[in-house]
Amino acid sequence: MYAIQIDCLTKRYPHKTKNAVDQLSFSVHQGEFFGLLGPNGAGKSTTLNLISQLIHKDSGRILIHGIDTDTDAFHTKRSLGIVPQEFNFPIFDKVEDIILNQGGYYGFTHRELKNHCQYLLERLDLWKQRHDQARTLSGGMKRRLMVARALIHQPQILILDEPTAGVDVELRRGMWEFLKEINQQGITIILTSHYLEEVELLCQRIGMIDGGRLIKQHSVRDFIELAExxxxxxxxxxxxxxxxxxxxxxxxxxxxxxxxxxxxxxxxxxxxxxxxxxxxxxxxxxxxxxxxxxxxxxxxxxxxxxxx
Ligand SMILES: Nc1ncnc2c1ncn2[C@@H]1O[C@H](COP(=O)(O)OP(=O)(O)OP(=O)(O)O)[C@@H](O)[C@H]1O
Ligand SMILES: [Mg+2]
Known part of the structure; x- marks a missing residue:
């Protein structure tokens, strides 16, 4: 069973002459940790934003656990936790409120949400900052806040666009441990990254894209061999x-x-x-x-x- 199946996905932004994502097809197995790699402008974020329904595709299909995202938008929303590349939370809101508000859409009780929120904030080293306005957080803290927010509704798939950009070395390791742990608990993860070490440590398979097209797919071991x-x-x-x-x-x-x-x-x-x-x-x-x-x-x- 695939967690994500993408078939001939194409997206061109307005006033652009080239497709940002061009007839792209690939699949991610359930429970897999999959890395999407490529140079700047390759179309990684566009691909993740299309899967996440943050932007609209021009053509192609996206299936989440076999269900077409066009036919069941709530299933898609419920299944996915999304950490975009750009910060996109209300900066004057408090950390805890940002997470709880996100969780409010999915039918959990307030107590369930509070408990899970506490777990995530503690696990991601943000518990002390829970009453702070989001704008006062450092870049690394803001990124961790987005990870906590993405996980509050207990999605089965986590989509991470450069989750450790701007996170310092020590905290990056903490984040890796956390991501490994939740992947081992069964959450499928797809991430983009510019760090070879991150990909090597976390991913089982990688897809490399350029010009919106899939250039190569590898097991991570083959990929590291190439890199070395x-x-x-x-x-x-x-x-x-x-x-x-x-x-x-x-x-x-x-x-x-x-x-x-x-x-x-x-x-x-x-x-x-x-x-x-x-x-x-x-x-x-x-x-x-x-x-x-x-x-x-x-x-x-x-x-x-x-x-x-
Ligand atoms: N909102 C937008 N409007 C117009 N063009 C865009 C928009 N977002 C991205 N693009 C263009 O689409 C192409 C793919 O961009 P995308 O952000 O998906 O690349 P990326 O692989 O995520 O790069 P990076 O590693 O720099 O994050 C680029 O040519 C970019 O200029
Ligand atoms: Mg990007």
Whole structure:
């Protein structure tokens, strides 16, 4: 059973020439922790906002636990807890009221809501601030407030758009522990993130998008392996001629005198140098590139998936 199924989802914002989300299809299993990754502007937030019904799609289908969001809006609302990328609570309201007001729509008794609210505030380190106006909270506290608010009606699916942006390192770890815990209790989680460490620690599967399209889907283990491949930038003494077969060598040309070489597991640098030498290339310098998440995006999205 899928928690979320997306089928050919498309969205174009007014006055834009390109689709922000373009024929996007993917599914998230029930109980899964799924990461949606991609560079700035890839369409991650748009995708999550479409699932969350915060914006309207142009075409395609979204199913939540097999039910079309177009046919049962309340089921969608009841099933989803949403933490958007931008803060969107009334800043003059008190922390506790923001959470309780959200919970009020779902038929819980006041006592049930109060108890659950206390649990969430304590668990997310906001109990001391419960009577403070939301505008007085730090950025990290505001983000945690949105997580507490998203969970007050005990949804089965949590949608998190960069949940730890602006949260300091220590509190970020606390947030990770909390998210892991609620995922283990059975809540399906889909998140976007720019932190490789976060994805590595939390997600079971990732989907990578760019230009509103799905570029790749991986188990997180395969993805981390990709991210840990070593990439070297090779400067040549002279512009290389077209006789060097770049694809066979696993090389991408950045310009006529600069190459990028991705060293796969089991491959040696020596064999690569020999092959380049035999092809007639004269190397003037070699330096390693730090190939973590952002450079992996660049490798996949700008230079062709087949080279990664
Ligand atoms: N409200 C809007 N009106 C018009 N265009 C928008 C709007 N929101 C997003 N876009 C455009 O849609 C595209 C996708 O944006 P989106 O916010 O979904 O990207 P993202 O992957 O979440 O990026 P980031 O990592 O920066 O949060 C971008 O080209 C962006 O400029
Ligand atoms: Mg975004």
């Amino acid at each position: 491949q070593q990439v070297f930038i090779i400067e040549l003494a002279e512009p290389f001629d077209n006789h060097i077969n770049l694809t066979d060598l696993n090389v991408i040309s950045i310009d006529s005198q600069t190459l990028s070489f991705t060293k796969k597991q089991g491959q040696t640098l020596e064999s690569f140098f020999v092959a380049l030498y035999e092809a007639g290339a004269k190397i003037s310098s070699v330096k390693p590139e730090n190939n973590r998440l952002e450079s992996l995006f660049i490798a996949i999205t700008n230079k062709g998936a087949k080279n990664v």
